[in-house]
Amino acid sequence: MIEALKQRLSEHFQLTNLTIKNAGLAFLWVEKHELEMLLRQLRDFEGYTHLSFIIASDHIEKNQFKLTYMLHNYDTKHDLGVHVDISRVNASMHSIHPLWAQAWTYQRELKEMYGIDFPESPRVDEDFCLEGWDDMPPMRRDFDTVKYCEEHFDDRDGRATEENRQTMKVNIYPERGE
Amino acid sequence: MKLKDVISPFYVWQRAFEKPYTNTKPIDTRPGADAYRGFHVNDIDKCVGCSSCQTICQNHAIDMVTTDKNSMPGDSGLRPRFDYGRCCWCALCVDICPSGSLHMSNEYAWVSDDPDSFRFTPGVDEKPWYQHEQGYHRDPNYNLLKLERAEMDMLSTEEGLKSFDEVVSGYNHEQAIAEADRCIECNICIATCPAHMDIPDYIKAIREQDLEEGLRILYKTNPFSATCGRICTHRCEDDCTISHLGKPLAIRWLKRYIIDQIPAENFARILQDSCEENGKKVAIVGAGPGGMSAAYYLRKQGYRVSVYEANKRAGGMLRYGVPTYRLPDDQLDKDIDYIISLGVTMHYETKVGIDIEFNTILDNNDAVFLSTGLNVPSNLRITGEEHPRVVSGLQVLFDTASGNNPNVGQKVAVIGGGNVAMDAARVSRRFGADVTVLYRRRLEDMPADPEEIKEATEEHCHFVTQAIPVKIVPADNPNQAIIHWGEAEMVDDGKGGRPRPILQDDKMHTETYDTIISAIGQSGDYSFLSESIRNDLSLKWHKFEVDDRQRTRIGNIFIGGDVANEVADAVSAIADGHNAAIGIHQYISEKV
Numbered sequence: 001m002i003e004a005l006k007q008r009l010s011e012h013f014q015l016t017n018l019t020i021k022n023a024g025l026a027f028l029w030v031e032k033h034e035l036e037m038l039l040r041q042l043r044d045f046e047g048y049t050h051l052s053f054i055i056a057s058d059h060i061e062k063n064q065f066k067l068t069y070m071l072h073n074y075d076t077k078h079d080l081g082v083h084v085d086i087s088r089v090n091a092s093m094h095s096i097h098p099l100w101a102q103a104w105t106y107q108r109e110l111k112e113m114y115g116i117d118f119p120e121s122p123r124v125d126e127d128f129c130l131e132g133w134d135d136m137p138p139m140r141r142d143f144d145t146v147k148y149c150e151e152h153f154d155d156r157d158g159r160a161t162e163e164n165r166q167t168m169k170v171n172i173y174p175e176r177g178e
Numbered sequence: 179m180k181l182k183d184v185i186s187p188f189y190v191w192q193r194a195f196e197k198p199y200t201n202t203k204p205i206d207t208r209p210g211a212d213a214y215r216g217f218h219v220n221d222i223d224k225c226v227g228c229s230s231c232q233t234i235c236q237n238h239a240i241d242m243v244t245t246d247k248n249s250m251p252g253d254s255g256l257r258p259r260f261d262y263g264r265c266c267w268c269a270l271c272v273d274i275c276p277s278g279s280l281h282m283s284n285e286y287a288w289v290s291d292d293p294d295s296f297r298f299t300p301g302v303d304e305k306p307w308y309q310h311e312q313g314y315h316r317d318p319n320y321n322l323l324k325l326e327r328a329e330m331d332m333l334s335t336e337e338g339l340k341s342f343d344e345v346v347s348g349y350n351h352e353q354a355i356a357e358a359d360r361c362i363e364c365n366i367c368i369a370t371c372p373a374h375m376d377i378p379d380y381i382k383a384i385r386e387q388d389l390e391e392g393l394r395i396l397y398k399t400n401p402f403s404a405t406c407g408r409i410c411t412h413r414c415e416d417d418c419t420i421s422h423l424g425k426p427l428a429i430r431w432l433k434r435y436i437i438d439q440i441p442a443e444n445f446a447r448i449l450q451d452s453c454e455e456n457g458k459k460v461a462i463v464g465a466g467p468g469g470m471s472a473a474y475y476l477r478k479q480g481y482r483v484s485v486y487e488a489n490k491r492a493g494g495m496l497r498y499g500v501p502t503y504r505l506p507d508d509q510l511d512k513d514i515d516y517i518i519s520l521g522v523t524m525h526y527e528t529k530v531g532i533d534i535e536f537n538t539i540l541d542n543n544d545a546v547f548l549s550t551g552l553n554v555p556s557n558l559r560i561t562g563e564e565h566p567r568v569v570s571g572l573q574v575l576f577d578t579a580s581g582n583n584p585n586v587g588q589k590v591a592v593i594g595g596g597n598v599a600m601d602a603a604r605v606s607r608r609f610g611a612d613v614t615v616l617y618r619r620r621l622e623d624m625p626a627d628p629e630e631i632k633e634a635t636e637e638h639c640h641f642v643t644q645a646i647p648v649k650i651v652p653a654d655n656p657n658q659a660i661i662h663w664g665e666a667e668m669v670d671d672g673k674g675g676r677p678r679p680i681l682q683d684d685k686m687h688t689e690t691y692d693t694i695i696s697a698i699g700q701s702g703d704y705s706f707l708s709e710s711i712r713n714d715l716s717l718k719w720h721k722f723e724v725d726d727r728q729r730t731r732i733g734n735i736f737i738g739g740d741v742a743n744e745v746a747d748a749v750s751a752i753a754d755g756h757n758a759a760i761g762i763h764q765y766i767s768e769k770v
Contacts, residue, residue, distance in 0.1 A: 145237070
């Protein structure tokens, strides 16, 4: 089924890869400029009428974000993820809220968490859940979470930790070495 | 108003008698999903207190705390304590856990009006979810740790047997970086290393490509790093935390990489060892790894150091016992020459007790360090061992190291299972002999390094275990000897120890060899010490009793190396030398 779908889609789109995870789940890769048309095709002609969610992952080594649009076909009960790689530099992607109205919520979240812009997406610049956030988007891998935690949150009283190197020195070889 | 608007509220009532979609907690509980990331579970017997969970935690939610587990090599004794006020259940701690002790249950409900109760030590503080089978466990097919070791280029067995060239090539840049990148800086290895080398830091220096800093770190605790980078018993690797899931870090080879990249002529500039004279004198007897290590650290403290060595060159067993295919002379010289260059006075071919009296040395110095090694081969204690074709393993190795062919012939038996036996066997193979190793116990009982046994096997040394030599008799050919040996049955010693080999008289064998090499152990020669000093120094099982700083009962005499420690390997001798230097400095400083 999915192979036939790929065949049909390939006539119109440059699909760079297809991964079949199991009978109910597969992933396609598509170029950024073809995404909107591909999603429209999937929604209107292939039965993937539902947008389940949009997520991103940070591939800092490749200087890219990977966006994943997860679609669902209620007739075949099949999930199809569409991957798009976009540059991390001035990261920006076309908004798909004209296709699925709820997309703007995901896009607003991605703007806040990764700094990926979706121009013209409704309320995309408003705070989502990080009210008053003034630092680097926290889901970017170059965001130093530990440093941020140390700077913004105090430990509860009574916390204490031991350094294992010193503990072992004291307990195992107190009179050896320097 | 439409009729529907009036009656529609009453439709709600029909729902009142249906099963609700929500759970009536606490009457009904809804378990978390099978792989839910719920409250933590830690198998504290499996945990080694490496702190990796604490290091990776992005929320600073984990402390390492003392429990009733004792610190021991390979286990810090500390265990992770979680602050659920900060935890976000991301499971990075589970994903990184090298011992695999940490996972998460699928329990997610915990109610308490005491905020401090949400700090707990999984596995130590009793919690009801420890027996849950469900919960998040690391996917065995996915690992944050790098479990495979960077490959090391080595001579093939056939090539290796053709000469005494070094077998192991050493890492190149890419291999070293890849291997160094596997280290998680958990510090567990430091306690296991006899010299307590700062292993994570020198590996970090490799990763950051700052090899000069790496050299400085090495020399803080070990001035024989070219040597140890090749032939160390690398017990640190036995306790490497990565070894719980994969191959331990090649710590020894990474050490070698640092040394191999830096020419000897740059050592002085990098190490900046200033030796400001303090006017005190220390003598060292024995220029092996223990003695020369002590010489290095004493010289750095400004002592005038004189080393007395019976042989022509320094190095002790490293030079005269370890074959050059494992440790080439030029690499040993790289270590030793730098130590001597700091102004250590060497007295070669000077046998203490013959060429100079020990008491003279003692009188002329503020302290003396003895590290004379075990250089007297043990006898087989069987009839006929005085046959001229019976030689010691030490002699074979000494002759080889001195450039003399030991003339072992074509067919050789090596008796013993230690490193000297393995080296003698492999040296004999390089001289073209067929070699049979006779060992009285089982293969797993052999005291030799597993690596040596493996390589000897690869070099086609034939192992006969549970073989007890009974007697040696002359053969018709005066250049051969006949050994009679019997098969041994392994019998429980009744004390929980390793089984004892018992000779079976009805299973005897006879074989003729060109050379029978005896390598069942060695002891020290203390004849250079006067009887009164020997009596004052306490000997236990042929080893001198010393404290952690190598102090003896005689205040100004310090002893280390194989004559004092039980391990009798190079890195322990080097550590002894370092500790003796600290002890001597304390002793002389207090005396002043």
